[in-house]
Amino acid sequence: MYRTHTNGELRISDVNQQVTLCGWVQRIRNLGGMTFVDLRDRYGITQLVFDTEKDKNLAQDARALGREFVIQVVGTVAERSNKNSKMPTGDIEIIVQKLNLLNPSDLPPFTIEDDTDGGDELRMKYRYLDLRRSSVRRNLELRHRMALEVRSYMSAQNFIEVETPVLMKSTPEGARDFVVPSRMNPGQFYALPQSPQLFKQLLMVAGFDRYMQIVKCFRDEDLRADRQPEFTQIDCEMAFVDQDDVLNTFEGMTKHLFKVLKGVEFDYAFPRLPYAEAMEQYGSDKPDIRFDMKFVNLTGKVSGKGFKVFDEAEYVGGICAKGCSEYSRKELDQLTDFVKKPQIGAQGLVYIKCGTDGTFKSSVDKFYSEADLKQIASMFGAANGDLILILAGIRKKTLTALCELRLEMGNRLGLRDKNKFAPLWVVDFPLLEWDEETQRFYAMHHPFTSPKKEDVLLLDTDPGSIRANAYDLVINGVEIGGGSIRIHNDDLQQKMFKILGFTEQEAEDQFGFLMNAFKYGAPPHGGIAFGFDRWVSLFAGIDSIRDVIAFPKNNSGRDVMNDSPSTIHENQLKELNIKLDLSEKK
C-alpha cells in the first residue's frame, strides 16, 4: 500500500488523521522557514508543509525536490490558516513527517499546467507529459464515461455488443483500405475495417436483432486537420425496424447522453429535416440550427431591374442578420472579402441595410428603388435595424457560400454558443450521386442503402432523383452520426450493384458472401454509426478530435512520440512475401 488517500480526497473532517500520499510535485514555494509543496495526482492537488524549525533535514530534502518528482509522504492532516476555496482540498494541508523520493524527474520540456507553454508538436512528442495536464485528462475521463454510458444504456435496450474482426477482407469500394500481408497465405492481404458494415448486416441475418459496438475503424486517407487514420465509431444495427424505429431509438440514446454527461434535457422531439429542405434553408446537409437565419430564395423574384448578376444567376438568395444595419463600410468589406475567399468562392456580396429609421440602403441602389428594397426586405421578414446579405450564382456553389456566410454571421453575433446544443435529424438523403469525372453513379451513403419505397420505380428511369432511407444526426453543425435502412432483398441489391457500375463478377467477388447470406432469410434491417471521437469533442467543447484521443497521430499519420511507422527488418519482409518498391520515390 503506497498510499492511504489520493490527493483529491482529504477534507476538514480528516484533520489530525495520519495519512500517506503519493504523487507528482506540481510546485514548490519557500516562505521564510516554511516550504509548501503542491502534490498532484489524477484526483487533485494537496498542499504539503515542511517546517525548517521542526525538522531541518526534512525541510532541506523538500527544498531539493523539483517539478514532476514522484514522492511519497507520511504526515498529519491539519487545518489551513489560509484556506483556498477554489480547491476541494483547500481547507487542509499535510504536516509532513516523512518524505520518500520514489523517482526524480528531468526538467519537463513544457510546464504541466492547464495553460501550457508547450506547442502542439512538443506536446505530442511528450504526450505522456501532456496527458498529465488536467485539461487533457478531463477529456479522456469524459470519453471513458461516455463509452460506459453508451454501453449500459444500449444494453438496457437489449442491444448486444459483438466484436467484429479487425483482420477482414479488402473491399475496394469506399476509401482506401489499410492492408496487412498474411504470412500464412502468401500474396494475400487482410484489410482493416473502414467500418464493420458487412459484419453487422450478417449479424442481422444471424438474428442478433440489436447489435452495437464501440469499435476502431481505419481509413487510409490523406489526413486533413481533423482526421485520424484510426478512429472510433459507435456502430449499431437493428432488425425488424423501419426508419422511425431507428431514429426514435437513437434519439433516446442521444437524449440520455446529454442528460447524464452534460446535464442538458431536451423535452421535445428532434426536428427531422429532409435533405432537400436542409439544402434550401441552410445550404448544408449539416445545418447549425442553434440560430435561425434561414435562407430566403430570391431566384426569379428580384430580376428584371437591370442588375445582370441577379438576372442571370441560377440562384439568388440571402439571409437576414438581426440588428446589423449599422455595420460599417469596413465590416461590410470584411464580409465581402470573406465570401470571395477561394475556399468559399462567391463573386461578390449584395447588402441591404434596413435602417433603424425605416430607410433602406443597399449596394445595388443603382438598380433597386427604396420601394424595391423594402419589398425584398419584407420577403425576409426584416425589421428596422436588420441587415440583409445576398449572394447569387450557380445554385450549388452559392448555397454553400451562403451557408458559410450564415455561419460567419452566427459567429459574429455570438449565436454559436458552445454550451447550447441544437440536434436534428437530416433525412431523405439522395440515394445516388453522379460523378462527372468517372461518368457513373456512386452510392451517397453506401451500396446497401435502400431507396424509399415510393421512389423505387425511378430506379429504371431517373436514379439520380431517388431518395434513400438514409439519415444523419447533426448537432451544432457537426455530423455526429449517419445511417440507413438497408436493402434486404437480393434482387433489389443486384439492381443497385448494376446501377453503381459493378459487373456481376465484381459484385460477386466483393460482396458475394453477403449476397449469399441474404438468400437464407434476411430480415428487414437498418442502423447507424456515430463518430465517437467527434461526439466526445463536441461534449468537451473543443474543436479538434486530437485532444480526445490519448495517443493521436499527426497529419502524416505519424506517432511522433514513438516515431512510427518505422522500417522493419528484411527478414520480416521476406516472411511476409513482400519487397519494398520505392523506385518512383527516388
Next chain:
Amino acid sequence: MYRTHTNGELRISDVNQQVTLCGWVQRIRNLGGMTFVDLRDRYGITQLVFDTEKDKNLAQDARALGREFVIQVVGTVAERSNKNSKMPTGDIEIIVQKLNLLNPSDLPPFTIEDDTDGGDELRMKYRYLDLRRSSVRRNLELRHRMALEVRSYMSAQNFIEVETPVLMKSTPEGARDFVVPSRMNPGQFYALPQSPQLFKQLLMVAGFDRYMQIVKCFRDEDLRADRQPEFTQIDCEMAFVDQDDVLNTFEGMTKHLFKVLKGVEFDYAFPRLPYAEAMEQYGSDKPDIRFDMKFVNLTGKVSGKGFKVFDEAEYVGGICAKGCSEYSRKELDQLTDFVKKPQIGAQGLVYIKCGTDGTFKSSVDKFYSEADLKQIASMFGAANGDLILILAGIRKKTLTALCELRLEMGNRLGLRDKNKFAPLWVVDFPLLEWDEETQRFYAMHHPFTSPKKEDVLLLDTDPGSIRANAYDLVINGVEIGGGSIRIHNDDLQQKMFKILGFTEQEAEDQFGFLMNAFKYGAPPHGGIAFGFDRWVSLFAGIDSIRDVIAFPKNNSGRDVMNDSPSTIHENQLKELNIKLDLSEKK
C-alpha cells in the same frame, strides 16, 4: 413498427391481446386441418396456429412456408390446450389472422438447432446461420454481459478505459508482429499491437493511475487448435501499487464476475502459490486445484533397493489415486500407454496397489518388499484401497509427465467438474529463462518485469535464479491472466536490457521512447492482462475459444465465410510501395 412483441415475451396474462410478431420459421407441423409454426427470434419461440376451416387461403400460405423463412404475423394470443412447460411461452399460442412473408429462404445447409448436423467447416462457412443456433448465441450474450460487468465494476473502482492505438510501432521482441505498410511514409510500416504494454506504462507515467481496456491484440503465430490471430484482452495497469494491491484488486473483480455471471461466491481468499511450489506439487505453473492429488517427491527416498530406474533418476515422484487399488491389468496398461505417448514421454509407470485388505502389490515387487511398499505408501498418506502411481526420470520432463498423469486420473475419477471452479494465483515466477539454442536469457514475462527486491543482488551473479514480481491467475488449470510489477527505474531497466542481450542501440531503437518517458517521474506501477476469449469460454463451459468469437478464423488464419485474406489490386500494392515476392513459394 414491425412487431409489438418478441417471440420470448408473451404469457398467459396476454391472452386475447392482438399482437404482431416477426421471426424465422423454425418448424412447421401439419395436424389434420391445423398448421403449427414455431416462430423464432433471439428472445425465444412462439407457436403460431393456422386453421384451414377458419381461413383456407391463410392456412395454405402457412403450409407453403419453409424453414428459415422470415415472416410477420398478426394474430390473437390464445391459451394452449396442450401446454409446453419447457418453453417460457409454452402456455400460449397465436391464432394468426394475417401472414406477411418478409423474405423467403433457401434450404439451409445444416439444421439450425442446438444439436446441429453441420460439421465445423460448414458451420464456419455459414457462420451467420450457425449464429442463429441458441447455443452459439448464448455464448456471445455471455461475452457481452461479461464485458459490460468488467467495465462497470472496474469503472466503479476508479479505473478509466483508455483506447490505445491499433496502428503502432513494430517491436521485434516477443511474437511475430502483423504489419501494415504506410502509404504516406514509403518503406515504413505500422505494427498491430501484441498488447498495449508500452502504452499502458506510458499512461502510468502520465498519471492515469488506474487504466483498463478491453482490447483486440494480434499475434502472427502459427495457429494451434485454440489460438486466433486476433484475440481480446482485459488489459489493466495501476500506479502506486505493490503486488498485493494488484492481486487484491483483481481478485475482487474475479469474485464479482463469478458472482454476477455464474452465481458462484468465494468466501475465501484465492490461494497464492509460489511458482516453485506449483512445479513441485503439480508439475505445472497452471495447476488444476479442483482436486488435490499433490505430487509426493520420492527422490532419494526409494533408492538403494537395486531398482536402477529409481536409483539413477534425477527425479522420482508420484501421486495417490484414491480408491483405485482395484484397477485391472487393462486399466493399468492404459495408464502406462498414456504416459509413454510421445507428447508425454515417460519411459514407464510404476504402481503400488494398497489393497482394501491391507496388502500391497506393485509392479516393482521384485525390488521392494511389502514393508518397503507400505513405507512408501505412508509417504503418500495412502489408505487401504488407494493406488499409487510413480514416474521417474529427468526432473523437468518427469514433473510434466506426472502433471499429465494427474490430470488424466482427475478426469477418470470425475474430479474435473466444469461447474466447479478453483481459482488461484501462481506467484514468484522466475524473472528469466535461459535458452540453450540462442545461448541467452529471455524475459519469462517481458523485459519490463521487476525482480523481487530481495533477489536484485543476484542480477550480477546468478540471473537465472532471480524471482520476479510476476503472477498468473489460474482457474481450473487454465491460465486466465498474468502480469507483473514493472521496473520504474531507468538504471534497473537498462541493466535488464543488457542481461537480455540488447545492445544499447537496440534498446534505444525499440524502447527509447519508454525509457525517455521514465526520466520524467515514473511512478511505481504494475498490471495484469486477462485472456478475455479464454475466460468467456471457461464461463460458458466450453473448451474452444472459437465458439465465443462471432467470426473466428480457421487454423490457417482464414475467414472461410468471406474467403479472406485475399489478393489485392496491383495499384493498391503500388500505392503502398511494395511488391509481392513469391519467388520461394514457386
